Amino acid sequence: MKSSNLPPHRLVACVPEKREPGLVLFNVRPGGWADLTGSFGWIVGINPQGEFVINWEFDQQPQDTCVLSNGNILFSLPKGGELREAMPQGELVRSWHVPNDPKGARAPSGSVPLDIPLFHHRINVFPNGNFLLLGAEARQFPNWPQKDDDPNAPLGDAKVVGDVIYEVSPAGAVVNQWSILDMLDPYRLCYGSCSVYWRERGIPGSFDWCHANAATYSAADDSILVSLRTQDCIIKFKRSTGELTWILGDHGNWKAPWSEKLLKPIGAVGWQYHQHDCSVTPSGNILCFDNGNFRAVPFGKKMSAEESYSRAVEYEIDEKNMTVREVWSYGSAPKERLFSCYQSGALRLPKTGNTLITYGGVSTIDGKPTFANHSSYTHARVVEVTPAKEIVFDMWIETPDAPGVDPLSIFRAEFIPD
Numbered sequence: 316m317k318s319s320n321l322p323p324h325r326l327v328a329c330v331p332e333k334r335e336p337g338l339v340l341f342n343v344r345p346g347g348w349a350d351l352t353g354s355f356g357w358i359v360g361i362n363p364q365g366e367f368v369i370n371w372e373f374d375q376q377p378q379d380t381c382v383l384s385n386g387n388i389l390f391s392l393p394k395g396g397e398l399r400e401a402m403p404q405g406e407l408v409r410s411w412h413v414p415n416d417p418k419g420a421r422a423p424s425g426s427v428p429l430d431i432p433l434f435h436h437r438i439n440v441f442p443n444g445n446f447l448l449l450g451a452e453a454r455q456f457p458n459w460p461q462k463d464d465d466p467n468a469p470l471g472d473a474k475v476v477g478d479v480i481y482e483v484s485p486a487g488a489v490v491n492q493w494s495i496l497d498m499l500d501p502y503r504l505c506y507g508s509c510s511v512y513w514r515e516r517g518i519p520g521s522f523d524w525c526h527a528n529a530a531t532y533s534a535a536d537d538s539i540l541v542s543l544r545t546q547d548c549i550i551k552f553k554r555s556t557g558e559l560t561w562i563l564g565d566h567g568n569w570k571a572p573w574s575e576k577l578l579k580p581i582g583a584v585g586w587q588y589h590q591h592d593c594s595v596t597p598s599g600n601i602l603c604f605d606n607g608n609f610r611a612v613p614f615g616k617k618m619s620a621e622e623s624y625s626r627a628v629e630y631e632i633d634e635k636n637m638t639v640r641e642v643w644s645y646g647s648a649p650k651e652r653l654f655s656c657y658q659s660g661a662l663r664l665p666k667t668g669n670t671l672i673t674y675g676g677v678s679t680i681d682g683k684p685t686f687a688n689h690s691s692y693t694h695a696r697v698v699e700v701t702p703a704k705e706i707v708f709d710m711w712i713e714t715p716d717a718p719g720v721d722p723l724s725i726f727r728a729e730f731i732p733d
Contacts, residue, residue: 317405318372322357322723327709329365334699334707335664336733338362338369339671340388343712344376346658346676346724347693351515353721358390360403360731365708371405379438380729388731391438397423398438398446403731411446411487429487435516437529437592437727441482445490447539449527450479452494453518456501463509466614474520475501476513478527480541482554493539493557495525499546503568506609506617507545507589529592535599542593542603547586547612549593549603563587563601563630563639567612578632578639585641587628591675592660592727600642601630604661604672604727607654608686620684624652627661627672645670645700653677653696654684660727664699669707672698675725679716692716695725 322343338360345353356376360369371377378391387408389400396413410426413433422428431450439447459473477496484490501524512523526544533540537554548564562569562576565586569577587605596602607625610618626646630639645651658675678684678691685691694713700706714720 318357318370320372321367321370322359322712323714325711325713326365327711328706329363329709330707331363331365333667333669333701333705334363335667335669335671335730336363338731339697339699339708339728340369340380340382340731341673341697341725341728342377342380342390343695343723343725344378345721346695347678347688347691347722349721350689350693350724354394355721358388361710365710369403369405371401379436379726381438381440382729382731383440384442384444386731389438389440391434393435395422396429396433397426398429398434409485411485427485427487429483430489431481431483434481436527439530439532441532442534444485446481446483446485447530447532448481448483449530450481450492451476451513451518452479452496453477453513453521454496454501459502459522460504461509463504463506463613464617473522474518475524476518476521477501477525478541478543480527480530480539491554493552495527495541495543495550498550498552498557498559499525499543499562500570500573503546503570503573505545505547505568505612510545529594531594533595535595540593540595540601542590544589544591544606547588547590549587549590549601561632561634561637563632565612567615576637578637581638581640583641584630584639585628585644585647589656591658592662592673594662596629596663597665601632602661602663602670603628604655604659605644605646606656606659608656620654620656620686623654623656623684625655625659625674626651627670629663643702645672645704651704655695656684656686657688658695658724658726662728662730664730665732668702669699670702671728671730672700673725673728674698675727682716691722693722693724695723697725697728 344356462468589608655674699708
């Protein structure tokens, strides 16, 4: 895996004495129009001085990374439905795979089979060492809208994909599983709920109703948080029962009984749209990357791509009173604005209180921002900002916007403590 061939990058700013001690860790992979066709990528680790001290190169696209309690790195290779654990020096420790993976990859020798049909996006772990993984299932629903942007769209039978949250042991056995289609209203639509994401990934004729892209465990109350991109919400549910605790997001299009779980805004709260990478901060607040796609729910007026902006945003939640306050954000001020229409992440760092922000898919067509990431030029940016919003690290991952050159993206950045 080790390589001397670094991904194309541009270091704009680095202030080591104000940065979090440790390594910024992230994947680099084909983005934009090359996302579904490119077969290469890197996982890299960058120290406080801005130097690449981990550089693993692959002949397929690496997806997410997760730092384990033993200091090793867990990462995913979706082409073969594979998880690998490796030491920071690159030595492989263990691997796992999905049997009969729909993409047809052969399982590596000695790999442990996972008793799930597939996994995708964010990988995570529970304190007990079990994996927290995202899967998917398809169910048929009658009288389902065939478009999410037309109030007069015809109704018909629909194959609706909902995500499944898995707890899987290192031996590959499913310990728990929770279906989002059992938690939320399967007829609630947001812009993007009728997208063809899963059609391109082996479920023909399907609609990408909720599109989970991150799950996080909260040990404080044994609960799980899930980011649902095409529902424009983050949900929290009890691990022991699967009972829904709250819904964080725009109040549009929710019906009873789900509307009773909506967090009520206190003060000026900007909702997150098409968000990624929800997490619990050291203070117990909720942090996420608000991609900001459309900034509306059906059938409100969409914000244009050229007007759009992304941000990291932190919410304080009072579960007793079912309220939410917005307490910090970065990215909405004019001088901070940048639009990343897909992927991306936000992570609060424990020692400095800095925030690590990944603009993972900054997509343009003819130099103008776009929502159409699969037909665009894409590049990515990783930024570390102080609580006062001073930039202390700023790196772009990018290739030239030129014919025949594969554009690049980042799913999200993780952190290895010093």
